[in-house]
Amino acid sequence: MRKSWQVIWPPLVTFVLLHILWEEIVRRLGVPAWKVPAPSDIFRAAVDRWGDLLTATAHTSTAALLGFGLSVLVGLIVGIALSSMKWIERAFYPFTVFLQTVPLVAIAPLLVLWLGYGLASVTVSAFIVSLFPVIANTLAGMRSVDPGLRDLFRLYGAGPIRTLFRLKLPAALPNVFTGLRIASGLAVIGAVVGEFVAGTFDQQGLGLLVQSASRNLQTPLVFAAVAAASLLGLALFAIVNFSGYWMLRRWHASART
Amino acid sequence: MRKSWQVIWPPLVTFVLLHILWEEIVRRLGVPAWKVPAPSDIFRAAVDRWGDLLTATAHTSTAALLGFGLSVLVGLIVGIALSSMKWIERAFYPFTVFLQTVPLVAIAPLLVLWLGYGLASVTVSAFIVSLFPVIANTLAGMRSVDPGLRDLFRLYGAGPIRTLFRLKLPAALPNVFTGLRIASGLAVIGAVVGEFVAGTFDQQGLGLLVQSASRNLQTPLVFAAVAAASLLGLALFAIVNFSGYWMLRRWHASART
Amino acid sequence: MTEPVQIGGGAPAVSLRGITRRFEGGVLTLENLNLSVQAGEFLAILGPSGCGKSTLLRLVAGLDHPNSGEVHVGSREMPSRGGIAYVFQDPHLMPWRNVIDNVALPLELRGESKSRRRESAKAAIEKVGLADASRRYPNQLSGGMKMRVSLARALVTEPELLLMDEPFGSLDELTRQMLDEQLYALWQERRMTVLFVTHTVHEAVFLSSRAIVMSRRPGRIVLNHQSDLPEMRGAWIRTEPVFMQECRVLYKALEWGSA
């Protein structure tokens, strides 16, 4: 209990201080709300449009979570596959970079044709955007296994499956979690951007809310929606962080205080 | 020489095979070019618009490279700062996630307000998008230093600067390079997306080229521009990969064949 | 090289013919080395630091390959590499597993049931004197304790060929003698083939049925000595004159090989 409190208060204090500063600056300089709204304006907008924000967040969350889940799954599998043989890594690793460099706008028409507007396409966007960090970090982790332990497994004739689950994956976990930390934020942004290109207004997520609020110059609402997206990212990040801490606390240097 | 050839041919073979397969499938199924163009269509479009593609790639490269460079610099500094004290990590690490979850469209107006349209804003986009992986991986690397070596440095009264440059950074290098691999692709996409919101048509980069080709249903040109972006990402990735290999080859398990 | 008398009988369990090992960077570690070990022998290997003892064991285990020469492992008594266990020079424990789960690993990899694994692991841990640390993680153990965990992990499989690289180097003399005696008793009972690297001449003499002494790099065998001690041994034998005599033989060879 005291432990988790220690983890929570420093960012909370930072958060509050930053916002007070922001409010002050905006008020002092008299910046109009449509340009840069003060935290209080944003808060008011959030309260006014509470219901819409909530459903939008729900839609975006669903896509981000599903996309993130897919990334974890596929990223682990691909990372494992790439690490299994040097020539496989050489032949395919460079191409996984494509995933990152393809602008969603470019593949959006295909996505929409195959999956239609809405959840499926948006989920795939979140997935594509957040996949590579999981692959890269899994691969790096699997490649850094203690060579002595690798020898041990070889000696005891451990098959590839056992070596994977009992040696490589556990050894790669600290790296994998770094990948998941990065992927958590990217999944959210992937979902938001995915909505720009393949969302539907009938299930308006945060991305489309940002766009339509922005078009109507409701800047405080834009910021509120962005804040909701950030909180979503933060929540996902916190979950990843906590699971990482929990799984590594016994043995890995990075989990120690 | 033979070594680098070994690194180059597997992806090359994969590349050629994939494209032959793609061409075949598209031809057999009679998919129209506006939906999914065949490699030959894309190649033709690239040849037709060679000059435009080249200048667009040059513009995007500049922004991506500058943004990537900034990310490396700032990411290392922030990662180092976060790792210096547990409470700093606690107070600020979560907020670096914001960087990833804020949609560029939302902050683009601010960017443009401060930096104007063009290179500076696009560079900053590339920077923002590619920063977090560098931070996260640097931090993870710095936290996994061999505790025995940390003790040694403590014992010899090494100050924070020396500990940083002689212990933590070298030990974190394998992780840092994983971060850079991820950042390399993200910097390119950051530049491309940055152009959507903050580019200018006189210095049209790949992002605007993709958008205008896409609006005019010139799908082969869209794919050609995407391919150019991917090649750019690939080149950056290869540079990072090679430097990583070169710096770690002597000692790190991950760099061994 | 004199042919050793056959102890376990049958063909050699391990045979190395004309082995040369040169590492990248040109470090010539072993040169034209010949060695054959009968099934059931307890072979002690001595030699100066860096002469290639660990390299030799790795070659036998198939974890490294010679630049030239042939390594052959297996005989009628010991059919293949299936029954090998290896105590590395460093403990190499899995940091994410506690002591008992580290020790149980080889059984797990063999696919044995959880309850049998636990039982065997517990017994092995008790033998090395770590019963009260069986729930701790490697980072909570002392150096000697880690090494003992690694030892227990090797013994838990009841191997046919046991490769041990200075397994007792980081233990106090009493614990070490106790484990020496246990190991000898185990060998008398099970007659597995053992290749045992040690720096302690006393230990080599006490345990081995044969000892080889290697020279400085590139490692060659400068002595191949069949033990004159009786098979029945106990703590008492350390004070017998024949024991001292054996030690002297090895010391001389070591001095000669280190020159």
Added chain:
Amino acid sequence: MTEPVQIGGGAPAVSLRGITRRFEGGVLTLENLNLSVQAGEFLAILGPSGCGKSTLLRLVAGLDHPNSGEVHVGSREMPSRGGIAYVFQDPHLMPWRNVIDNVALPLELRGESKSRRRESAKAAIEKVGLADASRRYPNQLSGGMKMRVSLARALVTEPELLLMDEPFGSLDELTRQMLDEQLYALWQERRMTVLFVTHTVHEAVFLSSRAIVMSRRPGRIVLNHQSDLPEMRGAWIRTEPVFMQECRVLYKALEWGSA
């Protein structure tokens, strides 16, 4: 606890008062331990595996802190922790540096010039017999070689207080005796304070001006013995009756402490 005769003169260089160390999870390792070491003493520390020897050294080095009790390091002769060197039980080399740069590290951290660093490091490497491996990386060294690198790294600083945790455990007896003799000569010349953990009674007797023997965990000092050997020592002393006598004293205490 008998007060040791003063060798270096002056106040104790290291003094531990009522030290208790209990790890998370309730492992009581040291309990109410008192120890004071005069400047210039060579103290050997013996004890069963896991009794808290490494923990003791870490407390002295300030790398760990007692749950209760006081650790004080420094005297007129040795003002602070500035002049400490530590040979850990594991070599802990920097994998990204070759031997010479690993050895030069402490000098680098002190801010010495590159050429002086190189020179001192080379000399130290030669002393531990690794001259021809000075350009290799840790993953290209044998176990004993790594440990010798770590030793060279500690000696290169010419420390006032030298903490050594089984530095010679993974070396063959000849190399070990050579290094023992070198270390003793160095101590005679420089009279630094040494805390030396070892499992080898012979080594302890040969090197130390005083030896303590610890009991099983929780570690207490069961013997605190001032050496009867003359200050002038050489390889020859190992065969003197007084040497054997000293060994017997320590053996007994060890047996008693391990019971």
Added chain:
Amino acid sequence: DRRSTDSSSTNSGNGSAVKLILNWKPEPEFGGFYTAQEQGLYKNHALDVTIESAPEHVTQLVAAGKAQFGIMAADEIVTARSQGIDIVALFAVYQTNPQGIMTHESRGFKEIGDVLRSPGTLAVQPGLAYVDFLEKKYTPVRTQIVPYDYSIVRFMASPDFSQQCFITAEPLAARTQGADPKVFLIADSGFNPYAGIVVTRGDFLKNNRKTVEDFIAATRQGWRSYLDNPKAANAMMGSLNKEMDAQTFAAAAEAQKPLIETDETREHGLGTMTNERWQTLIGQLQQMKKITKAPSAGECFVNP
């Protein structure tokens, strides 16, 4: 592809099920469709219409048969046809193109040419046909052209900033925030493609002529009704699009009236198109090298 044709021609029990894809949220520019839906005009024609609003890719979806009807602009239709996509225009809501360039009144510009020939910044979406047209017509272009980001923050913030707009949208929002927008219609410069056009696939039209005719008839009624009294539909759309306030809805509905109802439509009916205008457009696009293969004007549209 055959599958989609099948599904589009199936008749459910209570009439043909068809889908209309709009390219933005419910706004006055779609008022007629929602009115037709709301007043049951589609139902009266035995049509079961679903309206979806999505931000992008209407062309591809209609072309691939994922929806029977969509909204496009005339220049987009010509481009699509020149790429071999069989899409046909059926009903043009806007006789006069509602796109314009919005500048600040204070700059004192008299025509679009002034905007392009003066220094400053102009934000437009990349790839728009009319931008090429304007650039060719009003050389030398001195303004910096940048991508439009769907927001008017930049416009509000800097006086030398101009941007593309829908006459029914951005200028109204800017005025509400106290700016002084001045709008020049693109149409006045001589480039005036129909806009807000209901399209369908050629083969759907051929195989389901009746459905198409019914749909257009109902749509026409819907627009008639919306032009006469937009209140009810505005309220309904306002509940689906809360980012736009009621006042803006009303203002936009009023502002677009003259673009929809012209002498032409009063004579031939709302939404009807003429061959000459298509011909002109195709010629213009050809001249601008926007298209390589020119479709004939006749194949681009029908007036069902």
